[in-house]
Amino acid sequence: MVRARVLEILNGGQIGERYEVMGWVRSRRDSKAGFSFIDLNDGSCLSNLQIIADKELPEYEDQVLRAYTGSSLRVVGVLNESPARGQAVELKAERVELIGPVDPASYPLQKKRHSFEFLRTIAHLRPRTNTFGAVARVRNAVSYGIHKFFQDRGFVYIHTPIITGSDCEGAGELFHVTSLDLEEVARKGEEIDFSQDLFGRPANLTVSGQMEAEAYALALGKVYTFGPTFRAENSNTSRHLAEFWMIEPEMAFCDLKGNIEVARGLLRFIFNWVLERCEEDLKFFNRFIDQTVVSTLELVANGDYEVITYTRAVELLSESGKKFEFHVGWGLDLRSEHERYLCEEVFNKPIIIIDYPKDIKPFYMKLNDDEKTVRAMDVLVPRVGEIIGGSEREDRYEVLERRMRETGINPEDYWWYLDLRRYGSAPHSGFGLGLERLIQFITGLSNIRDVIPFPRTPGNLEF
Ligand code: ATP
Ligand code: MN
Numbered sequence: 001m002v003r004a005r006v007l008e009i010l011n012g013g014q015i016g017e018r019y020e021v022m023g024w025v026r027s028r029r030d031s032k033a034g035f036s037f038i039d040l041n042d043g044s045c046l047s048n049l050q051i052i053a054d055k056e057l058p059e060y061e062d063q064v065l066r067a068y069t070g071s072s073l074r075v076v077g078v079l080n081e082s083p084a085r086g087q088a089v090e091l092k093a094e095r096v097e098l099i100g101p102v103d104p105a106s107y108p109l110q111k112k113r114h115s116f117e118f119l120r121t122i123a124h125l126r127p128r129t130n131t132f133g134a135v136a137r138v139r140n141a142v143s144y145g146i147h148k149f150f151q152d153r154g155f156v157y158i159h160t161p162i163i164t165g166s167d168c169e170g171a172g173e174l175f176h177v178t179s180l181d182l183e184e185v186a187r188k189g190e191e192i193d194f195s196q197d198l199f200g201r202p203a204n205l206t207v208s209g210q211m212e213a214e215a216y217a218l219a220l221g222k223v224y225t226f227g228p229t230f231r232a233e234n235s236n237t238s239r240h241l242a243e244f245w246m247i248e249p250e251m252a253f254c255d256l257k258g259n260i261e262v263a264r265g266l267l268r269f270i271f272n273w274v275l276e277r278c279e280e281d282l283k284f285f286n287r288f289i290d291q292t293v294v295s296t297l298e299l300v301a302n303g304d305y306e307v308i309t310y311t312r313a314v315e316l317l318s319e320s321g322k323k324f325e326f327h328v329g330w331g332l333d334l335r336s337e338h339e340r341y342l343c344e345e346v347f348n349k350p351i352i353i354i355d356y357p358k359d360i361k362p363f364y365m366k367l368n369d370d371e372k373t374v375r376a377m378d379v380l381v382p383r384v385g386e387i388i389g390g391s392e393r394e395d396r397y398e399v400l401e402r403r404m405r406e407t408g409i410n411p412e413d414y415w416w417y418l419d420l421r422r423y424g425s426a427p428h429s430g431f432g433l434g435l436e437r438l439i440q441f442i443t444g445l446s447n448i449r450d451v452i453p454f455p456r457t458p459g460n461l462e463f
Contacts, residue, residue, distance in 0.1 A: 001076065007044035013079050013089060020076045021049060021091065022099070024128060025067050027111045036064050040073060046134055046280050050082065050090040051075050063098040070107045070128070072100035116450055123454050123463045131288070134281035135451055138274060139439050145273035146226060146247055149266055155222040155249060160209030162228065165201055166413065173231040175205040205230035208432060209248050211417055214393060217250035217428055218420050224249040234458055238447045239336070239385065241436060243456040250430035256375040256392040259429035260352055263379055263388050264305050266433070267350070271301035274442055282442075290444030296382060297442065299349065306351040310373065313338075313353050316346055333360045339385040350381045363403040365391040377431065384441045390431020397421040
């Protein structure tokens with residue numbers, strides 16, 4: 001007897017071999033001919049294994065007939081070719097053991113389509129559905145692929161802190177971290193004495209590991225981070241989470257052009273990687289979520305990416321004659337509707353927008369010679385909009401210090417970041433790729449809450 005997972009049995013199980021499998025009942029049908037058909041899923045793949053249980057089995061009444069949707073089973077049986085259409089094999093049960101029963105009257109996941117809104121209220125059970133099982137497997141494959149891409153190219157994976165004292169992107173989206181007794185602080189109503197706090201100063205959850213990654217890039221050459229990031233975004237959009245995962249490569253001796261090459265190379269690699277490894281799950285998304293998922297992926301996996309300047313993007317938007325909700329003009333930030341218009345209607349492929357006005361980007365981006373724009377790059381893809389934000393970093397000490405003062409930042413707070421320019425500075429670049437936005441693009445799922453196991457968004461912290 002071979003203990004196996006459903007994936008192994010479906011991909012090369014031996015006819016006539018005896019297998020032991022364990023999993024959860026997706027559905028059961030009892031035929032008049034004296035058999036029950038059980039669709040068993042164990043999460044190893046999207047497909048179920050069909051189990052045939054004869055009513056002559058001694059445990060038929062007690063175990064098989066109580067195997068309702070959602071219950072867990074152990075089955076021992078012999079693999080046969082299946083006469084049924086749509087499946088090659090089936091397992092003829094010799095023994096069926098009900099491990100974890102389910103009360104069918106209260107089990108919330110019946111064998112029908114549930115809305116994503118409803119499934120979010122049962123985030124602990126939704127991985128048992130086809131969609132969320134497939135998302136989890138794709139997310140896993142993408143994560144593995146990301147490490148593979150960087151490891152094969154000599155990048156060093158580094159771990160940057162989750163609790164930090166600096167705010168990389170400008171205030172307003174920070175979660176504060178404290179060990180102070182908030183009730184005490186609230187009652188006093190005076191200014192908070194942070195010297196009493198654990199770190200002796202204000203602390204917050206990181207919004208980016210970039211600055212720390214820069215320190216390591218300027219020693220190890222090429223590094224990347226891959227970890228959780230926190231932003232107290234108090235907006236309910238389909239593309240923002242309060243806790244999300246970000247991949248941040250940082251490269252020394254690399255300008256914006258090199259940065260674009262790494263970003264494009266990474267995206268192409270990942271799209272090919274999932275097309276190869278997640279065929280069944282992608283077909284499922286293509287069928288049930290968005291009919292353009294696979295064709296779009298194939299397009300961006302090998303096709304080219306348009307690189308345009310911000311100034312050109314604004315021109316294209318102004319000339320479009322299209323009515324946008326938000327105003328377009330040089331110096332204003334591009335909104336999601338603008339990004340999607342450019343991506344989906346003008347170019348119909350991913351675009352990389354570079355050279356943004358300095359006033360809408362952070363102080364650390366390298367100033368261009370025009371003194372008006374910075375060497376920023378945002379990568380936009382159809383349906384999702386921005387998935388990558390990056391830049392060449394300002395590597396000149398004087399310019400960086402001046403930009404800090406201009407944007408109201410005290411250089412003393414960033415003494416160590418300035419030191420990186422004082423000692424052995426080098427041109428360097430990097431970017432942040434949002435894992436969830438990438439998974440949204442790959443799966444076609446329109447809401448970011450459905451591509452992370454337990455989403456954190458305003459008002460939601462149940463699980
Ligand atoms: P946006 O304009 O969409 O809010 P951003 O300009 O704040 O993005 P960056 O600070 O450049 O984004 O962060 C890098 C990447 O992290 C983004 O391109 C995106 O993929 C992802 N990202 C940013 N904020 C969030 C969020 N709240 N939830 C999920 N992913 C995010
Ligand atoms: Mn943002």
